[in-house]
Structure formats: structure tokens, C-alpha cells
Amino acid sequence: MRRDEKATLVERRALSPDASLLCFRSSFLASALRPGQFTMVRLPEAEGLLLRRPYSFCDAEPDREQFSLLVKEVGRGTRALARLPEGAEVDCLGPLGSTFTMPAPEHRPVIVAGGVGIAPFLAFSRALRAAERDATVLLGGRTAHDLYLREEFEALGMDVRCATEDGSFGEKGRVSVLIDDALAGPVQLYSCGPTPMLVKVAELARERGVAHQVSLERRMGCGMGCCLGCVVYTSEYVRCCSEGPVFDADSIQWDRDRHPL
């Protein structure tokens, strides 16, 4: 059940020169959200920002009535959100979209994430930990700065492995250099990040016969299935905001559906 909720910014933490973790108070959203879902955020005071912007729920603490968003500044909307003063209120429509599903007991979860695609996996890792499941978390970025929340995944006891394109942390190269080793044995793969990374991960998973859930990003106008601005090609057109953002990666026709952004 989604609602349009007021959420108050209670804390901001810089994660890198252009990314922040924003912690909001909303008792409803903190309890209702499920890993993989997202919210459409409107900044009532931001002039000229007509459309809401989509953000994955990053983490939730229902006991404290709080949830967090990881925000990377790429344009006007993300910049305005990242720079909100503490105490400000935003309108959050949510929780929206589909969720990651738990791996079968015999499958080891392997998470592959890059950039802001790391965001939805903190809540998911927390759910895995609550179910006493261990996961391998492969994080990729251009530099060490982009390996957001690495320490939080480690604190949850996840097996975290990193790759950076400039070699400043972990293996040198894209996160795909880490995948081969991680796919040994029965595995359930989860991914979110830049489309070239997702295409590569989907290819490797398909070659190895590994089940793979992928979270996709599209430009979104409404977030509720009305505007058809976010379609993804499977065997037919589906809406990323309402049938997704989490899909079975094998259902995506990657060659017909390169990222439109």
C-alpha cells in the first residue's frame, strides 16, 4: 500500500565529494518499505522542479521510524535533495515497485553493485542477515570514493570484494573482474548499477546458468504506471516503475533495450 508521506530530514552524512546518505523520519515508510522498492521524492520548496525524482530505499530502521536514501548529485533534483537542511520536509510517494526476493536455501546470494546501484542492497543485506544468510557483495566504482557503504556491508558480516577502475581500492578494473570467482557453486545473483555493467553481468550469468534478479533505472515521470515514460522491453513493453524496477534478468531483451538515458 503506497502513500504520499511527509518525511523529515534528520541526518545527512557525506559519503564522497558528490554523494550523501540522507536519513529521514517517517514511521509509515520505515515500516512499509521492502528491499528493492523506491520512492518518488518531491521537494516542495524547490522552484522549477515539476517532476518528482525516483530514489531506491537504501536502509530502514522501523524501530527508530527512519529510512535512508543514498543520493548522488548529477543534476538539479539530486543536488537540491542532497543539500536540504536538516529539519526540512519532503513529499515521498511510496513504497513503489517490485522487490528482491530471498534466494532459495541451497543458493548463495551474490550481489553485484556499482555507483548508486549500491543503494538498494543495504536494506536487502540486512534482510539476508536477519534470515541468517551470508552474501558475497561485489562493489565497483571508478575510484575508492565510489564504493559507497562498504563498511556497512562489512559490519553486517557480508563477504565484501571491491574493484575500482583506477585501482585505488581492491582489484583494478570493472566490477565484472570479480564475478567469475564469485559464481562457483549454486548461486542467486542480484545486480544494480550502470547499464553496461548490468549487460555484462547478465551475459555472464546466462552463460553460467545462474538465476539473476536485476534492478533497472529509467527516467520516471509518475512512478505509478500512468505516464508510460519508463518502459523496458521484455517479450512486450513493461513499466519499470510498476512491473519493476526488479526484474528477472533473463526476461530483459538487452539488445533491444539499451539504456535510453
Ligand SMILES: Cc1cc2nc3c(=O)[nH]c(=O)nc-3n(C[C@H](O)[C@H](O)[C@H](O)COP(=O)(O)OP(=O)(O)OC[C@H]3O[C@@H](n4cnc5c(N)ncnc54)[C@H](O)[C@@H]3O)c2cc1C
Ligand atoms: C528506480 C530508480 C531508483 C533510483 N535510485 C537512486 C538512488 O538510490 N540514488 C540516486 O542518487 N539516484 C537514483 N536514481 C537516479 C535518480 O533518480 C536520477 O539521478 C535523478 O532523477 C536525476 O535527477 P536530476 O534532476 O538530478 O537530474 P537531471 O537534471 O534530470 O539530469 C541530470 C543527468 O542525470 C541523468 N538522469 C536523469 N534521470 C535519471 C534516472 N532515472 N536514472 C539515471 N540517470 C538519470 C540525465 O540523463 C542527466 O545526464 C534512481 C532512478 C530510478 C529509476
Ligand code: FES
Ligand atoms: S514512470 Fe510513469 S509509467 Fe512508469
